[in-house]
Amino acid sequence: MNAPVDELVVHGELCAVADDIAQGAISSEALTRVCLARLERFGPELNAIVSIDAAAALEAARRIDLAQMRGEDIGRLGGVPLAHKDVFYRAGRVCASGSKIRRDFVPGRTATVLARLEAAGAVNLGALSMSEFALSPTGYNEHYGHGRNPWNTAHCSGGSSSGSGAAVAARLVFGSLGSDTGGSIRYPAAMCGVTGLKPTYGRVSRAAVMPLAWTLDCVGPLARSARDCARLLSVIAGADPADGHALPVPVPDYEESLNGKIRGLRIAVPKPYYYDAVDDQVRRALEQSLTVLREQGAVIVETAAPDMALVNAMMQLVMSVEAATLHRRWLAERPQDYADQVRARIEPGFCYPATRYAEALALRAKIAQDYLSVAMRGADLLHLPAVPVTVPTIEQTSGGSPADVARAIDAVTHCVRAINYLGLPAIAVPAGFSSNGLPIGFQLVGRHFDEATLLRVADAYQRVTDWHKRVPPMAL
Amino acid sequence: MDHELFAALGAALQGLELPRERIERAAAVALPVNERIAAASLQRLALDDHPADFAALLSRSAAA
Numbered sequence: 325m326n327a328p329v330d331e332l333v334v335h336g337e338l339c340a341v342a343d344d345i346a347q348g349a350i351s352s353e354a355l356t357r358v359c360l361a362r363l364e365r366f367g368p369e370l371n372a373i374v375s376i377d378a379a380a381a382l383e384a385a386r387r388i389d390l391a392q393m394r395g396e397d398i399g400r401l402g403g404v405p406l407a408h409k410d411v412f413y414r415a416g417r418v419c420a421s422g423s424k425i426r427r428d429f430v431p432g433r434t435a436t437v438l439a440r441l442e443a444a445g446a447v448n449l450g451a452l453s454m455s456e457f458a459l460s461p462t463g464y465n466e467h468y469g470h471g472r473n474p475w476n477t478a479h480c481s482g483g484s485s486s487g488s489g490a491a492v493a494a495r496l497v498f499g500s501l502g503s504d505t506g507g508s509i510r511y512p513a514a515m516c517g518v519t520g521l522k523p524t525y526g527r528v529s530r531a532a533v534m535p536l537a538w539t540l541d542c543v544g545p546l547a548r549s550a551r552d553c554a555r556l557l558s559v560i561a562g563a564d565p566a567d568g569h570a571l572p573v574p575v576p577d578y579e580e581s582l583n584g585k586i587r588g589l590r591i592a593v594p595k596p597y598y599y600d601a602v603d604d605q606v607r608r609a610l611e612q613s614l615t616v617l618r619e620q621g622a623v624i625v626e627t628a629a630p631d632m633a634l635v636n637a638m639m640q641l642v643m644s645v646e647a648a649t650l651h652r653r654w655l656a657e658r659p660q661d662y663a664d665q666v667r668a669r670i671e672p673g674f675c676y677p678a679t680r681y682a683e684a685l686a687l688r689a690k691i692a693q694d695y696l697s698v699a700m701r702g703a704d705l706l707h708l709p710a711v712p713v714t715v716p717t718i719e720q721t722s723g724g725s726p727a728d729v730a731r732a733i734d735a736v737t738h739c740v741r742a743i744n745y746l747g748l749p750a751i752a753v754p755a756g757f758s759s760n761g762l763p764i765g766f767q768l769v770g771r772h773f774d775e776a777t778l779l780r781v782a783d784a785y786q787r788v789t790d791w792h793k794r795v796p797p798m799a800l
Numbered sequence: 801m802d803h804e805l806f807a808a809l810g811a812a813l814q815g816l817e818l819p820r821e822r823i824e825r826a827a828a829v830a831l832p833v834n835e836r837i838a839a840a841s842l843q844r845l846a847l848d849d850h851p852a853d854f855a856a857l858l859s860r861s862a863a864a
Contacts, residue, residue, distance in 0.1 A: 524861075571858060648814075656816050668825060668826075675811075676830055680838065683837055683840075688854040747857075773858070773862045
């Protein structure tokens with residue numbers, strides 16, 4: 325063993341640890357025990373845990389260790405401890421999706437992505453917290469407690485994959501799957517200081533995942549580095565007969581694209597709209613990240629943005645109409661079981677004529693093409709703020725008048741939410757800290773199905789920076 | 801047009817009886833969105849052709 329196991333859990337990365345297990349340098353059981361102990365120790369303070377199944381996890385870890393000792397192929401994630409947002413169904417296990425309404429819901433099937441991770445040898449430790457029905461960008465949850473940021477627990481973790489962001493940042497697990505309908509992977513990644521990838525719409529199956537808005541929902545990884553996200557995406561991506569929206573597009577080995585070479589790549593930076601309300605500290609971190617990329621040979625070009633008010637309107641309409649459609653029965657029968665903030669995001673969906681929804685979908689391809697031609701303008705990818713303001717406190721996003729809360733949420737979501745309507749892949753990457761010690765991140769956005777370029781650029785950045793390696797003091 | 805009336809009607813048609821303040825709040829969100837998309841649709845949707853298909857755009861992108 326090269327280092328004590330607890331040091332590996334705090335400072336190691338998923339790919340390296342998986343390779344160590346495969347070579348017999350460390351046991352999955354030892355790693356799993358440390359992660360379980362950390363979940364128990366730190367998870368409650370962060371409101372990060374829904375349920376942990378220690379016995380099943382240890383049994384799976386021991387199985388992997390035995391297979392390794394017998395010389396069998398243990399898979400690309402063999403023995404690596406993971407835990408996931410409580411939005412993924414597992415047959416026979418309660419999946420509440422952060423809600424009171426589904427507190428006792430026991431699905432009869434298992435999410436395709438969980439099955440794929442386990443087929444690759446991952447050890448599943450349990451389910452992590454989330455916003456009610458995936459409907460908050462801050463981690464707000466009235467029923468089970470708001471997500472808390474491991475860098476300062478008075479601040480938001482980001483949501484709706486709040487437990488995933490907090491657990492990866494606090495080094496409780498090596499990676500976690502989240503879901504992203506309007507930014508729910510990228511907010512917690514940016515706000516907790518980890519790497520989070522929302523794939524192209526149609527890249528990853530959503531079968532047996534609690535839906536929020538079926539034409540926007542995406543599943544993707546949060547992990548400690550772009551390389552770790554690459555491995556997780558390679559395992560979960562691809563067509564699935566159980567989800568007709570998961571397209572039969574060949575899945576590359578994303579790790580193979582991580583060669584550190586970005587010389588000549590053109591990175592577009594659309595300043596109008598995206599920099600309209602950027603906090604000065606965030607702006608400095610963004611500029612420093614662009615300097616790093618430029619020094620590595622990337623060509624930075626300033627571009628414009630199309631009518632983002634329109635794109636945001638489309639996104640708002642599609643999300644709320646589809647959510648209202650899904651939640652109609654429960655809203656009629658059990659309205660008191662929703663948090664007021666959550667109902668307020670769904671109910672506008674009842675206020676649109678059918679023609680408006682049809683228009684939003686009919687214009688989607690055209691608006692996506694317009695966006696690419698104006699914002700990307702021939703470049704290979706976009707560099708944007710992730711969260712353009714410093715990470716707010718929980719009080720700032722849950723107290724005050726509904727208008728105050730709406731303004732705070734609008735500021736957080738300014739640069740992220742439209743990407744889901746456009747169906748584009750995006751990755752949030754740690755890029756520094758504000759003066760109060762909370763993480764800052766940037767966002768890279770690629771062309772449809774070009775996750776490989778996003779991962780390559782993020783990985784190249786992380787080869788020469790260490791923001792993604794910083795560990796919250798509370799977790800040391 | 802009275803958007804609050806429309807919002808109340810929309811909710812009622814879905815079997816929901818929302819109190820007035822919730823109708824007002826939902827309508828306040830929906831009104832600007834409605835207007836924005838209605839205007840864009842008038843400008844951008846061709847009347848003489850089928851709209852471009854988003855799934856086809858994704859497939860073309862994947863093949864490129």
